Amino acid sequence: MPTFEWNETPLGYFVTFRAFGTWLHGDERGSVDRNHNRYGTPRIPPNRQWHRYNERNRSRPSVKLGKRRRAVVLEAIRETCSKRNWVYQTANVRTNHVHAVVTAPFAKPETVRAALKANATRMLREAGCWLSGKSPWAGKGSVKSLWTEKDLCAAIAYVDEEQGEPLP
Numbered sequence: 001m002p003t004f005e006w007n008e009t010p011l012g013y014f015v016t017f018r019a020f021g022t023w024l025h026g027d028e029r030g031s032v033d034r035n036h037n038r039y040g041t042p043r044i045p046p047n048r049q050w051h052r053y054n055e056r057n058r059s060r061p062s063v064k065l066g067k068r069r070r071a072v073v074l075e076a077i078r079e080t081c082s083k084r085n086w087v088y089q090t091a092n093v094r095t096n097h098v099h100a101v102v103t104a105p106f107a108k109p110e111t112v113r114a115a116l117k118a119n120a121t122r123m124l125r126e127a128g129c130w131l132s133g134k135s136p137w138a139g140k141g142s143v144k145s146l147w148t149e150k151d152l153c154a155a156i157a158y159v160d161e162e163q164g165e166p167l168p
Contacts, residue, residue: 010145012089012103014155015113017141020134021062022096063136065095067168072127073098076120084115089152092159094167099159101152109143117141 065073070093077100081088087103098120104112117137124130146152 009105010109010147011149011152012087012101012146012155013109013112014144014146014159015100015102015109015116015141016097016143017113017117018097018138019063019065019095020060020136020138021058022064022138060132060134062096065093065098068127069124069129070095070167072123072129073120076123077102077116079123080115080119086112090156090159092163094163099163101146101155101159103152109145113141113143 073093074091077091077093077098078088080086081102081104084104084107086105086107089101089103091098091100098116100116102112102116117135121130121135121137124136130136144155146155
């Protein structure tokens with residue numbers, strides 16, 4: 001018989017956000033928008049012509065997270081958690097996106113995502129890794145509420161073990 005866990009607040013949040021311009025509509029991986037962003041629904045199918053159009057018309061070059069930028073972003077996530085009394089569970093900063101699992105009691109999911117992105121941007125600027133006045137991040141991102149221990153553990157395992165080889 002399955003067990004039931006009741007929580008008024010999630011045990012954590014699984015936060016994902018992308019570097020600007022690294023996953024455009026039409027991409028071979030598919031994409032999402034406000035009309036195709038519900039759990040279990042299919043992505044927008046790939047469309048090479050639409051992808052080329054979006055590449056040509058983006059407002060600036062895509063942002064890549066090199067070794068130094070990744071280190072700064074990871075430190076920013078840890079600092080954000082520390083300053084806000086959130087529990088840093090894990091994070092993985094890749095060349096084009098960031099995953100973090102954070103326990104933030106009583107914080108709204110959008111607040112968690114916004115705080116992580118804002119502090120990462122601030123610290124990138126302070127470290128001299130980001131000189132633009134614009135954000136290095138694509139708009140919004142994703143936040144999944146983790147209501148059970150199983151969900152929390154699965155998100156941590158995904159971030160720690162399923163992102164490919166460690167980056168140099």
